[in-house]
Amino acid sequence: MGEKDVISQFGKSAKAYVDSSIHKKGSDLQKLKEITGMTGEEQVLDVATGGGHTANALAPAVKHVTALDVTPEMLNEAEQFITGQGNKNVSFTLGKAEQLPFPDESFDIVTCRIAAHHFSDTEKFVKEVSRVLKKEGQFILDDNVAPEDEKLDEFYNKVEKLRDYSHQRAYKKSEWLKQIELTGFKISDWYSFEKTFKFDSWCDRMQLPAEEKEELNDIFMKAPKETKNYFNIKTDESGRTVSFQGEAILLRAVKR
Template identity: 60%
Template sequence: MDIKKDVKKQFGKSANSYVSSAIHKDGEDLQKLIQMTTINGHEELLDVATGGGHTANAFARLVKKVTALDLTPEMLNAAKNFIQGNGYQNVEFKIGDAENLPFSDGLFDIVTCRIAPHHFPHVNKFVEEVHRVLKPSGQFLLDDNMVPEEDDYDLFYNSIEKCRDYSHFRAWKKSEWLRMLEFNGFEIYELHRFEKTFKYESWCNRMNLPENEKENLSVYIKKASPKIKEKFKVSIVNDQVISFQGEAVVLKAIKR
C-alpha cells in the first residue's frame, strides 16, 4: 500500500488522540521552537503536517497569518476545531502534501514542521519544497524524532516505530538532516537535542495497536540486547515494558 495512503488511514482514525496527546501538546520542544524563531509580528507562517495543530496554535498569537497544512482531512478538521476553539481567526487550513506544497515560490517568512517528517517517504523532496516556498533568508524550524548515529540503534528505533505505526517511514540521523539541509540551500543556525520518554501503553494506544501486535512488539523490545536497552533506557517491570527513551532535535535553518 502507498505510504501516503497509510498516513491518511492511520491519522484519520487517530486524529483526536493527537490533539490531546501530552507529548505533542505539552512538549518543551514546542517552547524551544518558539524561542528560536525571530518574529516581529508581520510574518506569514506555514506549518507543514500540522497534525493536531499545536504548532500552528502556538504561533497564531505571534505572527500575522498561519497556514496549517495536512494531508489528512480528519486531522486537519481536528486541528481546526482545536485552534478556532482557542479563539484564533488568523489561521487558514489547507489539505496538501508536504512533498508537493500547493503554494507559489517565496511566499512565506517562516516554515515549521514538528514531529512529522519521519512519515515522509521522500524527505529530500520536502526539504526542496520548503526552500522553494520560503522568502530569501526565510526561517525553517524543524522538530522531529531522530535516531542515534550508530546503525544498531537506528535499526532498533525504526523497527519498533514501524511495528507500532505502519505509516512510519524513517526517523533520520542528525548527520543525515544536516547534509540534506545544507545540500538544499540552507544554513544551520541553531540546534537542540531533547530526550523524550515514551510510555509504552499510551504510545501503542495512540495508534490503536491491537493487543496481539502490542504483545509481539513488547516481546521484541524485551529481547533487545543489553546495550540497546541501556541506550534507550528501556524500563521493564514484572516482565512488562513500561517506557523507553528516544530523542528529538529542534533546529533552525535559514534559506540562503
C-alpha cells in the first residue's frame, strides 16, 4: 500500500473530490485563509492539492500558487476547476509530498489540507516542507486526526482504511505536535474542528461496492457503546448508519 494506491484510488475519484462539499465549503478553509496573514506577495505551495480548493481559495490573495499532486487525473480536475474560477496565477506540478520537486527556500507558505492521512511517510513530508520554506515561512496543516485513546484510534483508522485502501493513517494530535516541533517549527496557531461525515456520501465518494459498504455499516452498528458515543454514530430505524463525527485540526507553524 502506498503511492500506487493513492494514484489508483484518486484517479477514479477525482471529480467526486472537486464536487465534495466537505472539501469545497468546510469552515476550516475560511479559517485557513484568515490565519496566514497574506500580503499579496507570497509564493505558496499547496501540497496534495486534490480538487484544488485550497489553491483556489488562496490564489486571489497571493502572488502565485503552485498546486502539487501525485495523481495526474486529480491535477487535471484541479486545473479545470481553478482556471474555471478565473484564477491565472496558479501552476500545476505532478509530484510527491515526501519528495518535493523544488529548490530549498522556494516558498513563503506551504499548505496541506485534508490529505496527509494518505502520505506514506509524514516525517519525511514535514522535513521536505521545512526544506522548501524560507526562514520564518509558514506551514499550514489541516487534516483529520485520530483520538488519543488507543482503541478509538484503532477503530477510526480501521473504518477509514476499509472505506479507502489508500488511507495510510490519521495521526493523533500529539503525534503531529511532536513531528512538527522536532523538525524545527514553532506552532503558533492551533484549531480543532468537529466534522460530521454522512455515511452514504462518505462511502460513495470512494465508489465503494455495495458489499463493502454493508460491511462498514455492520462495523458501525456493532461498535461498543463508548465508541458509538465518542464518534456520535447516528442510525435510522432500519438499523443503518446515517452519520458519525470525527475531528480535524488546523495549525499554523513557523519555520525557525
